[in-house]
Amino acid sequence: MKLFLKKSKKQWKTTVWMCIFSLMVACLGFTACQRNPTCYQRIDTAMGTVVKETVYVEKGGEDITAQIRQQIVTLEDQFLSRRKDSAEIYQINSHAGEVQGTAVSEPLWEILQKLLEVSERSGGAFDFTIGETVRLWDIDSYAAKEKEEVVLPSLDQIAESLANTGYEKLQFQNGRINLPKGMQLDLGAAGKGIACDAVLTFLRNQPHVAGAIISVGGSILTYGKKPDGTLWKVGIVDPQNPSDYIGGLRLEGQWCVSTSGDYERYVEVKGKRYHHIIDPDSGYPADAGLLSVTILTRDGMLSDALSTACFVLGYEESLELLQSFGAHGLFVDKQGNVMLTPGMEMYYVPR
Numbered sequence: 001m002k003l004f005l006k007k008s009k010k011q012w013k014t015t016v017w018m019c020i021f022s023l024m025v026a027c028l029g030f031t032a033c034q035r036n037p038t039c040y041q042r043i044d045t046a047m048g049t050v051v052k053e054t055v056y057v058e059k060g061g062e063d064i065t066a067q068i069r070q071q072i073v074t075l076e077d078q079f080l081s082r083r084k085d086s087a088e089i090y091q092i093n094s095h096a097g098e099v100q101g102t103a104v105s106e107p108l109w110e111i112l113q114k115l116l117e118v119s120e121r122s123g124g125a126f127d128f129t130i131g132e133t134v135r136l137w138d139i140d141s142y143a144a145k146e147k148e149e150v151v152l153p154s155l156d157q158i159a160e161s162l163a164n165t166g167y168e169k170l171q172f173q174n175g176r177i178n179l180p181k182g183m184q185l186d187l188g189a190a191g192k193g194i195a196c197d198a199v200l201t202f203l204r205n206q207p208h209v210a211g212a213i214i215s216v217g218g219s220i221l222t223y224g225k226k227p228d229g230t231l232w233k234v235g236i237v238d239p240q241n242p243s244d245y246i247g248g249l250r251l252e253g254q255w256c257v258s259t260s261g262d263y264e265r266y267v268e269v270k271g272k273r274y275h276h277i278i279d280p281d282s283g284y285p286a287d288a289g290l291l292s293v294t295i296l297t298r299d300g301m302l303s304d305a306l307s308t309a310c311f312v313l314g315y316e317e318s319l320e321l322l323q324s325f326g327a328h329g330l331f332v333d334k335q336g337n338v339m340l341t342p343g344m345e346m347y348y349v350p351r
């Protein structure tokens with residue numbers, strides 16, 4: 001105190017200037033933080049769908065959007081594709097009916113066990129052994145305009161494909177899987193969500209990433225924070241007018257949102273819409289009175305698999321299933337009514 005009071009006029013001047021200088025440095029630092037993180041955006045394709053990325057990277061970080069896309073491509077090429085011979089699912093399918101079965105890697109084993117659980121708990125509404133019936137309808141080819149003339153499958157063909165379908169017919173033993181002859185696995189109903197999980201694992205290992213929102217087709221991952229402190233906004237497509245939105249979810253931190261809808265991939269014959277989500281009971285496109293289902297959970301694979309299961313089950317039948325998984329749901333029925341599970345209400349904002 002004594003020393004402080006004893007300062008000369010010159011010393012006083014220096015002290016004041018130092019204070020002003022320190023304040024200026026502090027303000028500059030704050031402004032620099034405000035300008036950061038840098039935002040990187042990318043729109044691309046992977047897994048046969050559109051991948052949109054927005055990533056906020058802290059100071060000193062690099063544009064990692066290409067690496068994120070690569071995670072998805074690798075997942076598809078190594079594990080999930082039923083079209084590329086490099087993928088395990090392709091290999092498993094091509095060995096259907098063989099006694100020795102096919103060896104399954106640890107990551108895919110884990111995925112298949114979790115999907116088996118969703119199949120069981122949804123009473124088979126979600127069934128990833130539905131590949132042969134999906135191939136029969138081939139809605140993807142019509143939707144992609146790869147096929148012009150529409151030929152719908154016959155009742156006999158559908159019955160035959162269903163005879164070879166059913167998750168309960170799968171055999172898992174000693175790290176190998178056995179598919180009965182004629183069965184084909186199709187992970188299309190969970191693949192985009194699995195991709196979100198892979199991206200999440202990647203992002204968690206990137207110390208410079210402050211926040212990100214990544215959409216892989218109908219599945220969207222939110223992660224971390226937006227630099228301006230506002231919530232993530234995930235639009236819910238209006239199934240009656242897919243270029244518009246009925247509203248959106250306001251989310252904080254890490255979530256996964258998946259939507260299944262009859263407007264996503266379909267073909268129309270004589271005014272009737274045949275879409276890509278098959279009811280494993282009938283072998284026909286699911287018709288449970290819904291146009292779309294959106295599921296909100298922390299886990300990507302679960303949100304994606306559940307969105308398909310609930311679309312097949314319908315609103316009432318889905319409620320217990322969603323509750324048992326702690327997942328939230330938003331349903332749009334054929335009249336355009338929007339129904340929310342109680343847990344979804346705090347996140348949804350209508351337009």
Ligand code: AMP
Nearest residue numbers: 125126127128188189260276277278308
């Ligand atoms: P999503 O758009 O997530 O509902 O997934 C639909 C895709 O999953 C279809 O294109 C098929 O490849 C496959 N799929 C169709 N119906 C089912 C079903 N009931 N269970 C599991 N996968 C299905």
Ligand code: MG
Nearest residue numbers: 189304305308
């Ligand atoms: Mg799905």
